[in-house]
Amino acid sequence: MAQKGARPYDRIGEQVFAKVDKINAELFTLTYGSIVTQLVKDYEDLGEVNTQLEKMGYNIGVRLIEEFLARSNVGRCADFTETAEVVAKVGFKMFLGITANVTDWDAEKKEFSLVLDDNPLTEFVELPESYNKLWYANILCGVIRGALEMVQMKVEATYVKCVLHGHDASEIRVVLKEILTDEIPASMRDE
Amino acid sequence: CIAFARGANMILNLYIYNKSGFCIYYEEWNRKKPSSNLEEEQKLMFGMLFSLRAFVTKTSPKPIDPQTGFHYYKTSSYKLHFYETPTSVKFVVLTDPHTPDLREELKKLYSNIFVEYVVKNPLYRADQPVKCELFIQALAKFIRFLPSFSS
16 A cells, blocks of 8 residues: 655665665675574574574664664654655665565554565575574564664564565564653663 | 864864763863763763753644754853764764854764764674774864864
């Protein structure tokens, strides 16, 4: 469902993407692939690998958001629906060169799906049957969670579909758990 | 110690606060009256700004964004400039009273220096004081080249 005012974000995404430094896509794909391979070797349990990927993503996300704000100049979003558009059209474009589609909002506008048609992380990757439990690009879920937490939104992001598992497109479900308010920071509270 | 011409534009000092309200960086260039207790002063500064921000938002005749609404305040002896990022990093700069609004400069300081040399430094952990050499050098260069800095 196209929303009025959703268009500008495509353009902003293009503009920012044009400005940023780029690296070779193969190098990026291979580097990520070797990270996942190493984690699989180290942890063996695929559920644990998913968790580790998400954690790594979180640590990336809390820093990535600052780079995003510095380069894109996007201000505060009016509501969660705007946040979704910014993540999909500007965020993903800036860092991965792709745009995602925002779909399947729930009634309260607190959950949505990010649908990715292609993803540089999974380019040329094939997952054997025995790796069905692995969400290969799970790092992205962590990145989304880390980045949004730094701008006062506590979310949960999980993969629900992945092209490596045979689906047509990959899908990440993002759920808003809580808006963090400006509580009095620790340094001001009486000991 | 930098000599300054009377009445010229001057940067006095800079505070950077993180989300939790800790002063992660402080530097002074032209401060005449040294602080008796720097840590105490930094806490007071944060507390004041925190309350001021809330007050400014409450008393505004029309809705304003609490993070960007307040730009600066001016007294007979100095001007305090304020910039807060959406990630709650706060930049506070004190200058002489005639310096124009430094909001754009503070934004550049954030984008080109803080993000580049602090956020992207893998050894820097949030809530730690900033000790990154490259940051300190880049910051010194940036401040010196501001039209508002007198040398």
